[in-house]
Amino acid sequence: MGIFSLFTRSFAHGVHPAHHKGQTEDLAIQRVPFGKRYVMPLGQHIGAPAIAVVKRGQNVRRGELIAKPGGFISTALHSPVTGTITEISPQRTLNGALKEAIVIEADPYSTQRLETTPPPAWEKLSLEAFIEVVQQAGIVGMGGAAFPSHVKYSLPDGIQIDDLLINGAECEPFLTNDHRLMVERPEAVIEGTEILRQKLGAKRACIGIEQNKPESLEALRKQLAEQPDLPITLAALEVKYPQGAEKMLVQSVYGKEIPAG
Secondary structure (H helix, E strand, O other), X not given: OOOEEEOOOOOOOOEOOOOOOOOOOOOOOOOOOOOOEEEXXXXXXXXXXXXXOOOOOOEEOOOOEEEEOOOOOOOOEEOOOOEEEEEEEEEEOOOOOEEEEEEEEEOOOOOOOOOOOOOOOHHHOOHHHHHHHHHHHOOEOOOOOOOEHHHHOOOOOOOOOOEEEEEOOOOOOOOOHHHHHHHHOHHHHHHHHHXXXXXXXXXXXXXXXXXXXXHHHHHHXXXXXXXXXXXXXXXXXXXXXXXXXXXXXXXXXXXOOOOOO
């Protein structure tokens, strides 16, 4: 299908803070230079903290597993750098809290090449195996709670999904990383949406994006035009905060209100 839909309706109320997106909305995504010291809190997400599987003095490679999930609502943690574990101890985080963390000293002589094993073909995975891959990859949401993504994909028995809604609103002031991803990698965004739609058994998918991101909307529209058989649509939404909150987004796109709780 790949139909471009313009939605003028939205949820009631909301606020309109200044966007402040002009500083970065036209800047391409760049890789951050490697640093010397990395502090990796074991609780980087809501739920149970990860459990360290390395020890002090151990050498690790970039991408290597350094902590396993501490429960179902928990994810794995991988080393962002090739280096040496110097500490596993409580460390002060940006919000001032003390959290158990793995400290890694980067190897100054390493090329920091990332060596990974190709993931299994998603088409051949059951939903349960797919969810396990997502958990072991350490994928979490980018909201304040950093909610583990695999939990969202774990459906109750007997549940059939009609619609998959992808949140591309990015309604927060200053933030433009979702916007740049949609502009620079529209094929990956559409591919990921279609993979998730098929694994969850959803009939349709929709990507909701605020109207102040015309480049994102156009990039995805062009990509969908090349794949007209995909049951994926775009919804251009009113610019309003908190448009990206799940209940508000559902109400804006589908006109349905999710009951409290």
